Each structure stands twice: as structure tokens, then as C-alpha cells.
Amino acid sequence: MDKQAHMSIESPVSSTLHFHDYHPVLDDFKAEVLSGLSRASRQLSPKFFYDRKGSELFDAITELPEYYPTRTEIGILQEHGEAIADLLGQNCLLLELGSGSSKKIRVLLDAIKPAVYMPVDISREHLLGSAEALAADYPALEVHAVCADYTTDFDLPCCPDHLPRVVFFPGSSIGNFEPSRALELLRRMAHHLEEGGRMLIGVDLKKDVELLHAAYNDSQQLTAAFNRNMLHRINWELDADFDVQAFSHHAFYNEPEGRVEMHLVSNKAQAVTVAGQLFEFAAGETIHTENSYKYSVEEFQSLAEAAGFVPEKVWTDDDKLFSVHCIRLLKRGQCLQ
Ligand SMILES: C[S@@+](CC[C@H](N)C(=O)[O-])C[C@H]1O[C@@H](n2cnc3c(N)ncnc32)[C@H](O)[C@@H]1O
Structure with missing residues (x-):
């Protein structure tokens, strides 16, 4: 168990909403900023x-006419929600990484009917506010909001562990990582899944x-x-x-x-x-x-395969702006390259 797992503090917010705080950022913000600014090519x-x-600013960006990714990904989830739910199955523990405003998951909740929804985000106040709003709108759903950095190892909080797990990673956040780090991240995320478990991941296309x-x-x-x-x-x-x-x-x-x-x-x-x-x-x-x-469908599928996943299904919009992939974990920790 790593340092973050020891530091998790759970606060029940209501009978169905629990908040688990691993206190990300505190330790590394200063060190990373100082080292990033000290590099020959400065980077944060x-x-x-x-x-x-x-x-708040990111949420405002998602409403801009020029910012096609959010509305396009939501459109794909709306159009193919039933097919997505058929693949993912019901009564799962649905883990969303970088959940932000938890807006996209609402499109899928009625179809997937998870037993537990676990949004994970680094932005504490925003996560808590979004989880509270979602728990109020879905009073029968058990919500465990987790404030953690998904690029580090952290143990999922204790909650029903017999449930099949599904990972949702929308917003093309995978694109924020250089391909070698994206591969590392997919392998890290595989640790939250059982073998055969599925991940639904939004990936922005080349255009x-x-x-x-x-x-x-x-x-x-x-x-x-x-x-x-x-x-x-x-x-x-x-x-x-x-x-x-x-x-x-x-x-x-x-x-x-x-x-x-x-x-x-x-x-x-x-x-x-x-x-x-x-x-x-x-x-x-x-x-x-x-x-x-930005990835072509084939480029992302090769990355997923190298991380030990099998590409099962991909949906895109008619203009081929954005893709949503369902990938299934073949074997944890296995590199197929
Ligand atoms: C690009 S936004 C996407 C938000 C939402 N998932 C969507 O698709 O619209 C990235 C989200 O991931 C969160 N995030 C970024 N890096 C993170 C990290 N290392 N660990 C956990 N959350 C992170 C941010 O706080 C933000 O809510």
C-alpha cells in the first residue's frame, strides 16, 4: 500500500454519499513547480x-461553440448509450477518473444502473460539489467520491468489492500524456480492474x-x-x-x-x-x-493493446471528430508489444 492509501480520510456526507480524501497535490505542488521551472525547457x-x-473555467470552456470535444463526446454517449450499457453490464462499480462536473456520466447512469458510482478527481471542492449534486439527483445510487491523483497508486476505498468494476475515462484526458506515459497510465488503470474488466475511454481524433x-x-x-x-x-x-x-x-x-x-x-x-x-x-x-x-482510431487501439487491453468496440460521430472506445483487460501488467 502506498503513502496516499494510508492518508485517506473518509467523511460520510449523507447516507448515500461518502467522501474519501487522499490529499493529492499538497506534497508535490511546490516540488514539481520548482523543478518544472528550473528545466531548460520550462514545463508545468x-x-x-x-x-x-x-x-470553473474548464466547465465554461466546455460550453464554447469552438470547443467541439465535450458536446461531441456527449452526443456519442447519447446515441450509443444502450449499446454501451449492453457491453458494460449493470450493477457494476463504476469508477470515473478525472470526473470533473460528472456531467457525461449522467448520460449513461440510467442505462448502466451501477450499484456504486466512484468519481475520482484531483480538484477537491469541485469534486465534492459535483458529487453532492449527482447524489441529490440519484438518491438511490451509492456514491463514493475520491479526491486523489490518478497518476499515482491509490487503493480504492472499501465498498462492496464483489461488484464487477468498470472504468470510465472521458474527455480525452489520455491525450495529456506523452505516448509512453499514456501507456504507463493505462497499465496503472488496469490495476483497478479484474481481468476481463472493461474501460470506456474518450479519445480525441486527428483532424x-x-x-x-x-x-x-x-x-x-x-x-x-x-x-x-x-x-x-x-x-x-x-x-x-x-x-x-x-x-x-x-x-x-x-x-x-x-x-x-x-x-x-x-x-x-x-x-x-x-x-x-x-x-x-x-x-x-x-x-x-x-x-x-490526437489519435487515429488505429493508433489508440495499438496503444491499448500494448497496455494489455483488447479493443472491443469504438464509436465515433459522423464528422469523425471524437472517438469513444470500449477496451477489455486481457491480462493485468502484460505488455503485448
Ligand atoms: C479535461 S477535464 C475533463 C473533465 C470531465 N471528465 C470531462 O470529460 O469533461 C480533466 C479533469 O480531470 C481532473 N484531473 C486532471 N488531472 C488529474 C489527476 N492527475 N488526477 C485526478 N484528476 C485529475 C481535473 O480536475 C478535471 O476535472
Whole structure:
């Protein structure tokens, strides 16, 4: 059992809602920010976007006309909900990783009828608020909300363990990881499943560059605010003095790498202090804050196979913007490459 598992604190919120807090971020935020800013190519992990404000901004982004992924994935889940439920089966323990507002799962709940829903997210207040709203709307459903970092090992809280487990990983969050790390993450997620267990995963597809550019450079500049919020958060939580407006949002499709990159560009030569450490930025120097890899259906299926899964079924929208894959765990820890 790892460190996080020992630190979980359970609070019953109501008779059907339980909150389990593994206290992610506390230990590693400062260390990761200092090391990321010290690198020759400065880099911060996108998991640090999500404090309360960052989660609110992300929810607003999902409503933007340019941001096709959320409405397209929801459309696929709505259209194929029955077929998805037939594959996943009922009365399962449904584990959602990076659950955010728990909006997408609502499309599937009536069809899947899980015995337990377990949303996992790093953004504590947002997770609790979303879980409370969902528990109020589904009073018969047992909800165990887990505040944890899904890139680390953590044991699922004690709740009926005879139930078959299903993992839901929507939003193309897998695209935030370089392919070798995405492979590692899928293998890590396999530890939450029994052999033969299924994962439903949303993956953004390769597409026209202009559509991608618009999605990450919206006219209301909400994505820019979301990106810059990382610096506000560092200022608040790590006693830093970033002049946030002196950094610009920059997002573009890196075709050879098959990914959208988000950066914060220093508009001038400037010095910033973070947790007592001084960092000097040249004009034009960037902090790389996010990658969003785009996959073809075949590329993602190869990745899933390498992680020990069998691709069972894939659904896409008519415009081939987004894909939802059902993959089944063949053998845990097995590398098929
Ligand atoms: C791109 S949003 C997707 C939200 C929602 N699943 C959707 O599809 O719209 C990513 C979500 O994952 C959460 N998240 C990001 N990194 C995480 C991590 N390492 N561990 C747990 N949750 C994480 C964020 O707080 C956020 O709610």
C-alpha cells in the first residue's frame, strides 16, 4: 500500500454519499513547480490547472461553440448509450477518473444502473460539489467520491468489492500524456480492474488543423484565462509574484508530434520569485503547460493493446471528430508489444 492509501480520510456526507480524501497535490505542488521551472525547457503539469477557479473555467470552456470535444463526446454517449450499457453490464462499480462536473456520466447512469458510482478527481471542492449534486439527483445510487491523483497508486476505498468494476475515462484526458506515459497510465488503470474488466475511454481524433486551432484559441479567451490561472494559483499557493498579464497564451498544433501544445509566453525579460527561488525569463521564453495528443482510431487501439487491453468496440460521430472506445483487460501488467 502506498503513502496516499494510508492518508485517506473518509467523511460520510449523507447516507448515500461518502467522501474519501487522499490529499493529492499538497506534497508535490511546490516540488514539481520548482523543478518544472528550473528545466531548460520550462514545463508545468496540466494537473495543476485544476484548483476551484481552474475547474470553473474548464466547465465554461466546455460550453464554447469552438470547443467541439465535450458536446461531441456527449452526443456519442447519447446515441450509443444502450449499446454501451449492453457491453458494460449493470450493477457494476463504476469508477470515473478525472470526473470533473460528472456531467457525461449522467448520460449513461440510467442505462448502466451501477450499484456504486466512484468519481475520482484531483480538484477537491469541485469534486465534492459535483458529487453532492449527482447524489441529490440519484438518491438511490451509492456514491463514493475520491479526491486523489490518478497518476499515482491509490487503493480504492472499501465498498462492496464483489461488484464487477468498470472504468470510465472521458474527455480525452489520455491525450495529456506523452505516448509512453499514456501507456504507463493505462497499465496503472488496469490495476483497478479484474481481468476481463472493461474501460470506456474518450479519445480525441486527428483532424483539420483549423478546427483544432479554434478549439484552443477561443474568441472569448476563456482558454487563455484557464492557461494563465496556473500562474495565479502559483502566486496564491506558493507565495510567488508572477505578473500574470505579462504572459500570453499560445496554443498550436504540432503536426509531427500529433499534439496541440499550450504554452505561456513571457512578453518581456522579467524575473519571478516562487517559494523564495528566483527565475529569470527572457522575452519570448515559454512555459509549456499542456499537450493534447490526437489519435487515429488505429493508433489508440495499438496503444491499448500494448497496455494489455483488447479493443472491443469504438464509436465515433459522423464528422469523425471524437472517438469513444470500449477496451477489455486481457491480462493485468502484460505488455503485448
Ligand atoms: C479535461 S477535464 C475533463 C473533465 C470531465 N471528465 C470531462 O470529460 O469533461 C480533466 C479533469 O480531470 C481532473 N484531473 C486532471 N488531472 C488529474 C489527476 N492527475 N488526477 C485526478 N484528476 C485529475 C481535473 O480536475 C478535471 O476535472
